[in-house]
Amino acid sequence: MGKIAVKVDDLTVAYDYKPVIWDIDLKIPEGVLMAIVGPNGAGKSTLIKAILGILKPIAGSVTIFDKPYKKQRKHVAYVPQKGSVDWDFPTTALDVVMMGTYGDLGWIKRPGISEKKRALEALEKVGMLSFKSRQISQLSGGQQQRIFLARALVQDASIYFMDEPFQGVDATTEVAIINILKELRKAGKTVVVVHHDLQTVPEYFDWVTFLNVKKIATGPIKDIFNDDNLTKTYGINYKVSIQK
Amino acid sequence: MDIAGYIQLVFSDYTLRTVTLGTAILGAVTGMLGSFAVLRKQSLLGDAISHAALPGIALAFLITGSKDSSVLLIGALVSGLIGTFWIRGITRKTHLKSDTALGLILSLFFGFGMLLLTFIQKQPNANQAGLDKYLFGQAATLVESDVWLMSFVTGLCLLVLLLFWKEFKILLFDKDYAQTLGFNTKFIDILITTFIVLAIVLGLQTVGVVLMSAILLAPAGAARQWTNSLGLMVFLAAMIGASAGVFGTAISASQDNLSTGPVIVLVALVFVLFSFVFSPRRGLLFKQLRLIRNRNDLELQKTLAFMYHIVEDHKDTSHPHAIKILNNFRGYSHKGLRKLVDKNYVNIDGDMWSLTPKGFEAAHNLYNQNQKND
Numbered sequence: 001m002g003k004i005a006v007k008v009d010d011l012t013v014a015y016d017y018k019p020v021i022w023d024i025d026l027k028i029p030e031g032v033l034m035a036i037v038g039p040n041g042a043g044k045s046t047l048i049k050a051i052l053g054i055l056k057p058i059a060g061s062v063t064i065f066d067k068p069y070k071k072q073r074k075h076v077a078y079v080p081q082k083g084s085v086d087w088d089f090p091t092t093a094l095d096v097v098m099m100g101t102y103g104d105l106g107w108i109k110r111p112g113i114s115e116k117k118r119a120l121e122a123l124e125k126v127g128m129l130s131f132k133s134r135q136i137s138q139l140s141g142g143q144q145q146r147i148f149l150a151r152a153l154v155q156d157a158s159i160y161f162m163d164e165p166f167q168g169v170d171a172t173t174e175v176a177i178i179n180i181l182k183e184l185r186k187a188g189k190t191v192v193v194v195h196h197d198l199q200t201v202p203e204y205f206d207w208v209t210f211l212n213v214k215k216i217a218t219g220p221i222k223d224i225f226n227d228d229n230l231t232k233t234y235g236i237n238y239k240v241s242i243q244k
Numbered sequence: 245m246d247i248a249g250y251i252q253l254v255f256s257d258y259t260l261r262t263v264t265l266g267t268a269i270l271g272a273v274t275g276m277l278g279s280f281a282v283l284r285k286q287s288l289l290g291d292a293i294s295h296a297a298l299p300g301i302a303l304a305f306l307i308t309g310s311k312d313s314s315v316l317l318i319g320a321l322v323s324g325l326i327g328t329f330w331i332r333g334i335t336r337k338t339h340l341k342s343d344t345a346l347g348l349i350l351s352l353f354f355g356f357g358m359l360l361l362t363f364i365q366k367q368p369n370a371n372q373a374g375l376d377k378y379l380f381g382q383a384a385t386l387v388e389s390d391v392w393l394m395s396f397v398t399g400l401c402l403l404v405l406l407l408f409w410k411e412f413k414i415l416l417f418d419k420d421y422a423q424t425l426g427f428n429t430k431f432i433d434i435l436i437t438t439f440i441v442l443a444i445v446l447g448l449q450t451v452g453v454v455l456m457s458a459i460l461l462a463p464a465g466a467a468r469q470w471t472n473s474l475g476l477m478v479f480l481a482a483m484i485g486a487s488a489g490v491f492g493t494a495i496s497a498s499q500d501n502l503s504t505g506p507v508i509v510l511v512a513l514v515f516v517l518f519s520f521v522f523s524p525r526r527g528l529l530f531k532q533l534r535l536i537r538n539r540n541d542l543e544l545q546k547t548l549a550f551m552y553h554i555v556e557d558h559k560d561t562s563h564p565h566a567i568k569i570l571n572n573f574r575g576y577s578h579k580g581l582r583k584l585v586d587k588n589y590v591n592i593d594g595d596m597w598s599l600t601p602k603g604f605e606a607a608h609n610l611y612n613q614n615q616k617n618d
Contacts (some may be wrong), residue, residue, distance in 0.1 A: 074426075076424065077424075085418045086283075090472045090474045092472070099413075099417070099421070102411075102422075105410070107408075110409070135472040
């Protein structure tokens, strides 16, 4: 592996007194497709949000390609959890995807023809072009997830953070999404995904981080995706179900 | 008084013209900003802000001794803003949810305001009368300078909305994402909240502390029913708010003893009620009609499919069968059968029915289609 895309040092986040994530050191190499796994309450979403500056950490630092995150925003795209927004908001699928261009535009400037073109291309990539004028509340859960993915694709970033993109989507959408993620990796992008389904980890990803408040392990699937780390992370014996 | 006469009066009578213009502009600006409050699920914020403004009015009077509306409104603005930021502080720093924080601040400020008002009223000073108009509003006291002030704020608000449209939109829809794009969401948030407070404070003299939140929310609530576009919603809310102002003023002006503020609020609520029932996509009426139509269509299809099952094993597909056997089928009704006859799908002869070739064809297609969908 070449460069380090994301470097996290001593990251600690607490909502009250109890730390949600504790002293996380993490190096994510460029070009990997990485899953963050861990039980509920392990701090997976918190880790991503802290890296992206949405949550303020108590301690620690984050660098993207050796520079502080704040200077590197343009290289980073984010796909929040689908449930984090109100889908009854009065807007269309295309309009949501256009939001991915707002970062480049900066303050006040309005999106124009070229931005619209980029948004349409992204919609096509996720197979949602025919839904572009659809009110977003009229979309199924899987379609909403694809819209969020398209919005991140529009940003044309180098690093993608995704919070449970497979949650509540059907098998077809899951395959469609994972194919796009694999395409991103092929194009040299780095993709970090909060993931829940341990069964599919070895099939979908090539890199994994085990998290349970502290970092348990991080590295290539083939080296560290084993019973030992699963047991350390989830606290129960996983021997039977996972390894094929 | 007829309508033409009234319109003439609006142009010739100073008070009526001022009040009509004032309430129209007020309705427009609160409608616009109310859309944002509603979409942020901060509907009750307006109620808390308007109540929080009361002690500011009383204190401004106590300090300056002036009853000039612009002086009092500055007091209202300051205490409204303090109330708002306390609400934000409480929700952020404690475990309390926003409804609790709103309720606490609303009653704390309103209670303090009432205390000050009664204190002022007990003072041996002839000047104190009339402060209580801010409780329930008194549109007739609007003067030209008030309308100018309202126009200025509305113009400023429009300008800011146009400039920061995309920032407002993304903040409303997905704040966290806006932040990752590099937008200062705190700034946008404070900007929009400040304008909401401004609009509310402007309306206190006309509508009063108690009813103010209604004209913030009602136009937005009505507008949401008619459109799925944010821009159109804000525009419609402004139009509905302005209409409520104009009609409300007209109704209260043409009747004796009808206070303008409450009438405006009631007119706005009539708009809401109308929109809830009659808007084509989200309205209750059309929703119900669509539901019934869909149910009837499905029942008809199912009945046809049932007939198809009976018929398909026979060599002659138009062989007649007893109507009685249809009674076993749940979706069957006499009305449905008549509709099938009207469509020329079924023939009825006495108490026997038979499928026509056209009906058989339709049922066959339906059957195949359902198989495919499964």
